[in-house]
Amino acid sequence: MELSIHEVTKVTGVTSRTLRHYDDVGLLTPSRTGANGYRFYDDDALVRLQRILLLRELGLALEEIRAVLDREKDEVRALRAHLDWIDAERERLERQRAAVSRTITALEGGDEIVAKDMFDGFDHTQYKDEVVERWGAEAYQKGDSWWRSLGDEGRERFLDEAAALSAAWTAGADAGLDPASDEAQALAQRHVDWLSGIPGTRGHGSGAVDKGYLLNLADMYVADPRFAENYGGETGATWVREVIRTWVAQH
Template sequence: MKQEELRSWSIAELAKLSRVSSRTLRHYDQVGLLPPAYTGHNGYRYYTQPELLRLQRILLLRELGLGLGTIGQVLDGQADQLDALSVHRKWLLAERDRLDRMARTVGATISALQQGDAMSGEEIFKDFDTNPYEEEARQRWGDQAVADSKARHAALSAADKQAFMAEAGAINEELARCVDAGLPADDARVQAAVERHYRWICVSWTPNADSYVGLGRMYVEDPRFTAFYDKSRAGLASYLLEGITVYAASRLSAAGGQSTA
């Protein structure tokens, strides 16, 4: 075993090494995010290499904009540390490439302005990969919710993303079968499908009762989302909203967003 794997660092040493304050490290311990490897007879916290690697991932996810609660969920859901780090690295490289492309476009704009040249609309916005729904989401649910959602999705592996999209289709198919069977929104089978939908949403974002119902209303009010659901069965978006309304009232809290069952 390598010597570095055997050594430990005091909280003061880790604070200096990571440039994270001792106070922050103590807070991470208090909330269960980064417990020390052990506490010495002097009461000091000591950390070993696994804790340092976990702190690296915490700092990365903080850079992605996640809150501490969400970071804990992400870390606890990633059993394979090497695979998780590989996913994070791919995200960083992709983000670097995206920013490089945007920087080139801004550089071209600067050059055009300096030379008095005109740019087409396409050239001005070239390489600005914006999500058309993101600003709407920020207005509805706030910046933190959007940051958490983007970071959670970025942490998914390619296989996880495929499974995520496959589950969306499977949920819609089950809801369509419920429509065909004439089941009311509060039927156990419908509520089981809505439960799957809620868990599917929680992969990216954890809504509370009010925000989950608000999401369901958006499915009905926004033609873009209505088309996604209604392609499986006419009226499915409205049917899902009815199911969501029942589910939120009986299973979710108004503030915490966690299932009460």
């Protein structure tokens, strides 16, 4: 039995364009080509097409399919590799979903989010991946060569310290510490040290963190609910601001 290209399309649902494409890339050669150039497919060709379509449905690329069918590659191994790829894609989508979802929440939270604000969220350390994502953007302002230069380990340490600071601030606020106390001021110093690692935070010329920047930051912690969350809510953030203001006054 030999089918014309039209009959194959009716029977398989694939378009003639697809069949010609498969011919072009050498994935499925017609069993016979007439003197007029017409393509004809016999049973063997149809079986091969069947297998192609199956693997295609499973998501394999045409090149992969070709390798499998030409016995250049083990079928199970190819599918296993594909499974890994699917898993990676799944995870990526999962993270992206979370990021989009949080962004929507933030946008609905009320105030118009200006890009500036979104990129300043460098201590949103509740979720590491989110921070990494934010840093990919944050890097814009600070120059991401720095962030990249940290290496995986450096980034890890940086984020860990950020998380530790957030926890320490919350604990201090909960404890109702005096903003001028040694403990609170030591915490402020630690925060400043951490900040100093970020390019762009240091004042012009001086090697130290810019005080104006610090005060702005403190204000932001209070004003922006998304920041406040990381510092024990509004009251916590207010306390953090007091501690920082005190520290600035003393330096």
